[in-house]
Amino acid sequence: MKLSANAVDFIDDARLQGLVADTKEDLTRAREIFRKSLNKEALSVEETAVLLAIESEEGLKELFDAARELKRKVYGNRIVLFAPLYVGNYCINNCKYCGFRKSAHGTVRKTLSHSELVAEIENLEKYGHKRLILVFGESPVYTPEFIAESVRTCYNVKVGNGEIRRVNINAAPLDVEGFRIVKEAGIGTFQVFQETYHRETYSKYHPAEDVKGDYMWRLNAMDRAFEAGIDDMGIGALFGLYNWKYEVLGLVSHALHLQKTCGVGPHTISFPRIKPAAGMDLDLPYEVTDDQFKRLVAILRLAVPYTGLIMTARESSAIRDEVIEFGVSQIDAGTKLEIGGYQNQKGDQQDINKEQFVIGDTRELDDVMHWLLTKGYIPSFCTACYRMGRTGEHFMEFAIPGFIKRFCTPNAIITLAEYLEDYGSEKTKDAGYRLIGQELEKLPESAQKQKITANLEAVRKGTRDLRF
Numbered sequence: 173m174k175l176s177a178n179a180v181d182f183i184d185d186a187r188l189q190g191l192v193a194d195t196k197e198d199l200t201r202a203r204e205i206f207r208k209s210l211n212k213e214a215l216s217v218e219e220t221a222v223l224l225a226i227e228s229e230e231g232l233k234e235l236f237d238a239a240r241e242l243k244r245k246v247y248g249n250r251i252v253l254f255a256p257l258y259v260g261n262y263c264i265n266n267c268k269y270c271g272f273r274k275s276a277h278g279t280v281r282k283t284l285s286h287s288e289l290v291a292e293i294e295n296l297e298k299y300g301h302k303r304l305i306l307v308f309g310e311s312p313v314y315t316p317e318f319i320a321e322s323v324r325t326c327y328n329v330k331v332g333n334g335e336i337r338r339v340n341i342n343a344a345p346l347d348v349e350g351f352r353i354v355k356e357a358g359i360g361t362f363q364v365f366q367e368t369y370h371r372e373t374y375s376k377y378h379p380a381e382d383v384k385g386d387y388m389w390r391l392n393a394m395d396r397a398f399e400a401g402i403d404d405m406g407i408g409a410l411f412g413l414y415n416w417k418y419e420v421l422g423l424v425s426h427a428l429h430l431q432k433t434c435g436v437g438p439h440t441i442s443f444p445r446i447k448p449a450a451g452m453d454l455d456l457p458y459e460v461t462d463d464q465f466k467r468l469v470a471i472l473r474l475a476v477p478y479t480g481l482i483m484t485a486r487e488s489s490a491i492r493d494e495v496i497e498f499g500v501s502q503i504d505a506g507t508k509l510e511i512g513g514y515q516n517q518k519g520d521q522q523d524i525n526k527e528q529f530v531i532g533d534t535r536e537l538d539d540v541m542h543w544l545l546t547k548g549y550i551p552s553f554c555t556a557c558y559r560m561g562r563t564g565e566h567f568m569e570f571a572i573p574g575f576i577k578r579f580c581t582p583n584a585i586i587t588l589a590e591y592l593e594d595y596g597s598e599k600t601k602d603a604g605y606r607l608i609g610q611e612l613e614k615l616p617e618s619a620q621k622q623k624i625t626a627n628l629e630a631v632r633k634g635t636r637d638l639r640f
């Protein structure tokens with residue numbers, strides 16, 4: 173297993189431990205740091221530690237207000253929607269927290285056949301999804317060629333006006349050649365979560381004899397992906413394995429490392445909290461409470477202003493309702509984790525032996541759309557940047573003043589209208605067009621506004637895939 177040319181272990185354990193233990197609350201300094209973030213500058217690890225040290229009611233209120241404001245400033249009121257699609261759950265590893273681990277004998281093992289994969293994609297398109305993340309266990313069966321072929325299948329399946337326009341991947345880290353093969357199939361983001369940045373804890377949950385037992389192979393994954401030409405990189409930590417403050421500093425160290433060595437930070441950060449899984453009987457002394465979870469999302473928002481934050485349906489609808497304001501930019505909806513789950517009927521019970529873990533938010537896509545719309549968010553299926561080549565270092569989405577106005581909001585409105593026309597329930601359609609009306613009212617009279625209005629009319633008449 174060959175690491176990338178510039179492989180470095182950028183996790184300075186002693187430094188991170190020291191920052192977590194010794195940084196004391198200092199609101200004067202924290203306020204300077206809020207200003208820096210609101211100026212859209214990424215924070216250093218030390219500055220992030222100052223935010224992690226905030227404990228007072230007054231300080232936490234200011235922290236949440238700053239995160240809310242930054243989210244509005246950088247991302248506007250759009251929330252990007254996607255669905256995970258589990259392709260296969262065979263696995264050679266024994267990660268102690270995962271329902272797919274090799275030793276979980278009760279788990280029903282399956283890899284979707286080509287026709288089953290097609291059926292899943294057709295169902296996802298019928299719900300209205302345009303963006304998928306394909307998820308794989310780690311197995312010699314799931315070669316880069318197999319993953320690439322699954323991606324191509326996603327792009328080729330079309331039902332009615334439905335099509336998949338962006339396919340992201342969450343799979344075991346590959347070598348440079350493997351990443352290159354997958355990249356050629358036209359993927360968006362490749363995600364690899366470090367799980368925990370704390371080496372000792374990493375060894376505790378990932379047996380040394382497993383492929384995944386090699387901490388450095390995983391830590392270096394995104395560098396190899398970048399070397400292979402993938403510049404939309406997704407990183408993450410599984411919260412609950414170790415001290416949440418340490419993991420936040422680990423994520424920020426990782427983001428800064430990528431920025432320094434690749435010239436581009438991570439495209440997304442994920443922060444799943446550990447959920448019950450088949451046969452899981454773990455003692456989790458570091459389980460993250462809801463209050464800590466809210467803080468960690470707000471702090472990540474401020475620390476990496478330009479990185480998308482993904483909150484998955486592992487969280488309950490109530491938590492998603494609260495936390496979304498602090499800086500989340502992408503969520504999944506209508507999620508089914510069972511392999512082949514999108515062919516099942518609505519409201520099916522979750523079966524722990526068929527799923528990687530138990531999810532918290534079981535609402536269907538249309539209900540999630542309705543919820544977002546009534547909260548004033550524009551649910552977006554936009555995939556324009558990636559398809560127009562605006563990725564990686566060229567992906568200036570948030571850096572160029574006016575980018576959101578020129579591209580993101582119009583594209584969000586148009587893709588929302590497509591959804592409303594093709595898949596929206598009556599209540600969602602009402603709420604959706606009401607919100608679109610309000611968004612248009614906010615815009616000054618201009619050529620841009622005329623173009624959006626014309627495109628909306630075209631969508632109503634049946635034209636699809638218009639983009640800015």
Ligand code: SAM
Pocket residue numbers: 269270271272307308309310342343344345364365367409410444445446447448449486528529
């Ligand atoms: N097998 C690949 C790997 O491990 O990188 C990718 C797929 S794995 C199914 C995707 C992610 O699910 C893991 O990186 C881990 O963070 C998360 N996960 C595993 N078990 C979980 C659990 N019990 N609760 C929440 N998330 C979990």
Ligand code: SF4
Pocket residue numbers: 263264265266267270271272273274308309310384
């Ligand atoms: Fe396998 Fe990934 Fe689960 Fe670990 S987290 S057991 S590698 S599917």
